[in-house]
Amino acid sequence: MDKKYSKSTFGINYPFCTESGLIPKKESRRYWTDLYFVRGKKVRVSSQWVIAHTNQFKEYLVNKGISDKTKLEDSTVSDDDTKHGQRVSTRVNSRYRGNAIGNAQNLLVRNILSNLGEESFNQEDWENTKNYFENKCAYCGSEEELVIEHAVPINKVSLGEHRLGNIIPSCKSCNSRKADKGYKEFLEGNRHRTRRIEEYMDSRNYVPLGENEQVAKILEMAYQEVAVVSKRYIEILNELFPNN
Ligand SMILES: [Zn+2]
The missing domain is CATH 1.10.30 (DNA Binding (I), subunit A)
Incomplete structure (x- = not known):
C-alpha cells in the first residue's frame, strides 16, 4: 500500500494495492477490478499493472520467498497466451464467475435476504x-x-x-x-x-428495503467475500487434481 515502495519496486506511480474504501468510485471499475481480503482489510490491486507485468510480479513473489519458482513455472502461460494476457484472464474469469462463483454469490445473497427478521412464511x-x-x-x-x-x-x-x-x-x-x-x-x-x-x-406491513445503502453495502461485502472463498477452494482443488 506504500506509494514509495510501489514506485521503487515496481516502477508504478500509485500503490500496488489500496484499501477499497479509499478508491474513488469512477476509478475502481477501470483500474482496480479485483477485490481481495488481506489481513482483515478489503483491498483492490491495480489490475491493469498486474495484467501487463505478470512476469515481473511473479519474479518479485519468488525473490521474496512468497511463492516458489517451480510452482510459477508450472503455471507460466505460453508465449502466445502472454500476448493475449488480458483476453486469457477474462476467459478464465468468465468461466468461474459466470458459473460456479456467480451462482454461489447469488445464492448467498438470496439466503441472507430470505432469512432477515424473525417471522417465517408458512x-x-x-x-x-x-x-x-x-x-x-x-x-x-x-x-x-x-x-x-x-x-x-x-x-x-x-x-x-x-x-x-x-x-x-x-x-x-x-x-x-x-x-x-x-x-x-x-x-x-x-x-x-x-x-x-x-x-x-x-x-401486511411489508416495507421494501428499497435503496437502503447500508444493506446494499453489507450484501456487496458478502457477495465479494463468497467469491474470494470460492476462488480459494477452486484453487485448492485444481492444485490437488491438476488434470480434471
Ligand atoms: Zn399471470
Missing part, C-alpha cells in the same frame, strides 16, 4: 395470500396453477425479501417472464394491478 400464510388475490395471478388475473412469486425480486440490487407482503401468487407464465424484474417494471404502468399489490404490501 403454508397458512400462503393460503391467506392466495385468498387475498382471489386465487388469481396478481399480474394477469389467470386462474391457472399459482406459484410463489416475489414482487420485489430477491437480489442485491432490488433487496426483496422472502416474507409476508412480498410474496404474491403468480401464474407460471408471468413468473418466468418477470424473472429478475420488479413488479412495477413488469406491470408496465398497469396502475390497477400495481396498486393492488402495494395495498397488499401495506396490509
Whole structure:
C-alpha cells in the first residue's frame, strides 16, 4: 500500500494495492477490478499493472520467498497466451464467475435476504395470500396453477425479501417472464394491478428495503467475500487434481 515502495519496486506511480474504501468510485471499475481480503482489510490491486507485468510480479513473489519458482513455472502461460494476457484472464474469469462463483454469490445473497427478521412464511400464510388475490395471478388475473412469486425480486440490487407482503401468487407464465424484474417494471404502468399489490404490501406491513445503502453495502461485502472463498477452494482443488 506504500506509494514509495510501489514506485521503487515496481516502477508504478500509485500503490500496488489500496484499501477499497479509499478508491474513488469512477476509478475502481477501470483500474482496480479485483477485490481481495488481506489481513482483515478489503483491498483492490491495480489490475491493469498486474495484467501487463505478470512476469515481473511473479519474479518479485519468488525473490521474496512468497511463492516458489517451480510452482510459477508450472503455471507460466505460453508465449502466445502472454500476448493475449488480458483476453486469457477474462476467459478464465468468465468461466468461474459466470458459473460456479456467480451462482454461489447469488445464492448467498438470496439466503441472507430470505432469512432477515424473525417471522417465517408458512403454508397458512400462503393460503391467506392466495385468498387475498382471489386465487388469481396478481399480474394477469389467470386462474391457472399459482406459484410463489416475489414482487420485489430477491437480489442485491432490488433487496426483496422472502416474507409476508412480498410474496404474491403468480401464474407460471408471468413468473418466468418477470424473472429478475420488479413488479412495477413488469406491470408496465398497469396502475390497477400495481396498486393492488402495494395495498397488499401495506396490509401486511411489508416495507421494501428499497435503496437502503447500508444493506446494499453489507450484501456487496458478502457477495465479494463468497467469491474470494470460492476462488480459494477452486484453487485448492485444481492444485490437488491438476488434470480434471
Ligand atoms: Zn399471470
